[in-house]
Amino acid sequence: MAGVLLGDGFVFLLGRVYGERALKLPVLRTVLHPERFEKVQEKFKKYGKWVVFFGRFMPGLRMPIFFTAGTSGQISFFRFVLTDGFAALISVPIWVYLGYYFAHNFDELMSYVRRGQTIILVLVALALLGFGIFFYWKQKKESPS
Template identity: 55%
Template sequence: MEFLNILVNVFSEYGYIAVFLVLIFCGFGLPVPEDISLVSGGVIAGLGKADPHFMFLVGMAGVLIGDSSVFLIGRIYGVRVLQIPMISRIVTPERFAKVQDKISRYGNWVTFMARFMPGLRMPIYLTAGTSDRISFYRFVILDFLAAIISVPVWVYLGYFGAYNFDILMDWVHNGQLLVFGFLGTVFLLFGIVYWIRKKRS
């Protein structure tokens, strides 16, 4: 609730550019919840200080540019990225090795699911950038597909709950369940299709 109040005040003052910049810095591990940042952007739209649909586009742009920047830093520096002090505090050699192993085994799925794992998102994107397993083009597609699920949920929850923060926070909690429920359904359908095709073959 405290983060929400602070961000709503900041975003009300500085508008779209503040939302955009905060989301980019979230990609670099800024200790501000990305979902609350998106919700706060939706709130100022609900209060009539921004357009909700344009706020959604700003949210998508901030999220994708922030994530892509982290990936490209990994791609440019490779494993040397761990020598950068700001990054080494977040991505330890042990964490890097674990994420590297997961990406080598489940590259696409790990990259896609990272959007829904706040504490691991930045290390996964950075490590994906150091790996030859995932091209930048593929990364952007996977990140877009994940973001198009989560970003509108948070922005429009904020928009419709702008006048009652207590109810809004309940919606945020339910929104997380909604996103994971949707993902679970998608994975279940893919599993069923895969099983049917395998059985027929």
């Protein structure tokens, strides 16, 4: 928990102290490009601390959200740590338990992964089929008879 809060607090303070100048750093530029930064800024202005809370549950978006929270000036460091800490009280034990459980049940984990892959592939195939039918229907409708 301490490591989670230290890491998140560091990202927040990086945004607070260096602001948008930090976006010029090569490490940050690859993760937080200007389009993503603007998108997160809009969401943060609209929903405030709720973005911080739900950001804890969004791998890949967590760092841009916490950095933007720091640059926005709309949330104090104390409120950020409280909000993030409350969300971490939910997420960290879940991930620790899942890691512990599946470390001892690797075959079951692989079964879930294979099932999940199958479901994803079926959904992608259905989506492609749906898009294909839609574009075929649209082309047929637009072409002169």
